Amino acid sequence: MNVRRLIPTTVAAGAVALGLMAVSACSSSNAADGGRNGDKLKVVASFYPMQYLAEQIGGDHVSVSVLTEPGVEPHDLELKPRQTAELNEAGYILYLKGIQPAVDKAIAQSEAKNKVDAATLAKLEHHGTEGGHSHEGEEPGHEEPGQEESGHEESGHDEHAHEGEGEAGADPHIWLDPVKYAEVAKGVGASLEKADPDHAADYKKNTEALVGKLNGLNTAFQQGLKNTTTKTFITTHSAFGYLAERYGLDQEGIAGLDPESEPSPARIKALQDIAEKDKVTTVFFETLASDKTAKTLAKDAGLKTDVLDPLEGITDKSKGRDYVEVMQSNLDALQKALGAK
Numbered sequence: 139m140n141v142r143r144l145i146p147t148t149v150a151a152g153a154v155a156l157g158l159m160a161v162s163a164c165s166s167s168n169a170a171d172g173g174r175n176g177d178k179l180k181v182v183a184s185f186y187p188m189q190y191l192a193e194q195i196g197g198d199h200v201s202v203s204v205l206t207e208p209g210v211e212p213h214d215l216e217l218k219p220r221q222t223a224e225l226n227e228a229g230y231i232l233y234l235k236g237i238q239p240a241v242d243k244a245i246a247q248s249e250a251k252n253k254v255d256a257a258t259l260a261k262l263e264h265h266g267t268e269g270g271h272s273h274e275g276e277e278p279g280h281e282e283p284g285q286e287e288s289g290h291e292e293s294g295h296d297e298h299a300h301e302g303e304g305e306a307g308a309d310p311h312i313w314l315d316p317v318k319y320a321e322v323a324k325g326v327g328a329s330l331e332k333a334d335p336d337h338a339a340d341y342k343k344n345t346e347a348l349v350g351k352l353n354g355l356n357t358a359f360q361q362g363l364k365n366t367t368t369k370t371f372i373t374t375h376s377a378f379g380y381l382a383e384r385y386g387l388d389q390e391g392i393a394g395l396d397p398e399s400e401p402s403p404a405r406i407k408a409l410q411d412i413a414e415k416d417k418v419t420t421v422f423f424e425t426l427a428s429d430k431t432a433k434t435l436a437k438d439a440g441l442k443t444d445v446l447d448p449l450e451g452i453t454d455k456s457k458g459r460d461y462v463e464v465m466q467s468n469l470d471a472l473q474k475a476l477g478a479k
Contacts, residue, residue: 172229173229173250173252174229175201176201177199179201179334180201180228180230181196181202181203181229181230181232182205182224182228182231182232183203183204183205184206184234184237184241185206185212185215185234185237185238185451186206186208186212186452186461187234187313188204188232188233188234188256190460190461191322191323191326191348192230194347195326195327195341195345195348196341197344198340200330200334203224205217205221206238207451208452210451211426211450211451212238212426212450212451213237213238213450215238216240217244222244222248225245225248225250226248226249226250227250228250229250229252229334230250230252230329230330230334231245231250232254232326233245233253233254233255233256234255234256234310234312235310236257236308236310252329252333254326254329256312256322256326257312258325259322260321262309262312263308263380264307264309265376265383265389309376309380311377311378311380311448313449314377314380314449314465315380315381316352316353316384316465317352317384318380319352320349320352320353323345327342327345328345351462355462355465359381359384360385363469366478367476368417368419369386369387369388370387370388370412370413370416370417370418370476371387371388371389371422371472371476372409372412372413372418372422372435373390373392373421373423373446374392374422374424374429375391375427377450378446387472387476390409390412390418392405392409392421392431392435401431406435414439418441419476419477420436420442420444420471420474421435421436421439421441421444422444422445422446422471423443424445424447425456426451445467446472447464447467449461449465452464
């Protein structure tokens with residue numbers, strides 16, 4: 139005998155109703171929790187540089203999740219439905235407009251109360267010639283971040299015009315300059331204090347500690363790159379414009395700001411000429427994009443290859459476990475390639 143036939147249809151219907159009620163209650167709970175996970179503020183970060191800031195400054199008072207998983211190239215990230223829902227449930231979102239178009243769009247549509255665009259917390263600049271050349275000796279701007287006090291509000295317009303990372307837009311890779319990254323950290327700290335005032339003192343203290351680390355990193359780069367045989371380095375992805383500008387170097391990118399773009403034959407020939415003229419020793423590639431073009435260029439020009447990590451994600455291939463360690467590895471690689479004295 140089939141025992142399932144003995145279950146009254148009214149009982150089955152009741153079970154379905156209870157299931158629907160449970161789902162409804164769960165949804166109501168998510169909406170009513172005010173963007174908190176227990177006593178912690180729910181923070182969603184777009185990719186690793188934002189995750190690092192949130193974790194360092196938020197400390198024990200935040201629960202941080204990141205939209206870009208380790209090992210995933212962030213520029214072309216497409217969000218899953220669960221991640222879109224996660225944005226709506228967040229108490230605080232930290233992202234960098236201009237890096238991930240799909241993320242920018244989803245965040246603009248999110249119902250989260252506190253949305254912080256890191257690009258509004260430091261002055262963005264243009265590094266816009268072909269290949270992302272950054273001229274030696276140019277001084278970066280030292281303007282104070284204009285929106286530290288209002289960073290938790292979503293801007294209604296794109297005043298920096300950097301969406302899409304094209305030639306007409308500004309370079310969004312501000313985290314690779316420790317000084318600009320420290321400016322962003324200060325803005326993030328101020329916005330967390332407003333979003334979660336009960337823990338403002340701790341956020342302030344954590345921000346000061348992080349800024350201290352970044353100031354130390356800046357000093358290491360200043361001293362480590364002060365005297366070198368050459369000032370020119372070649373890299374696949376033109377992500378290091380701010381770093382080059384800060385420390386008086388010349389970045390020559392194979393691709394532009396887009397790590398997946400292909401260089402023209404004329405660009406390859408120009409890089410070979412630059413390498414010979416400026417005594418370049420090394421072509422750098424990165425961990426999350428193809429190294430094929432870099433290795434071909436290096437072979438044809440008789441150059442070495444090495445990794446210069448743009449820190450868009452931490453993986454097993456990263457030379458370091460966090461931002462500071464990987465940046466120190468980048469400094470070591472640059473010193474070796476540039477002939478630091």
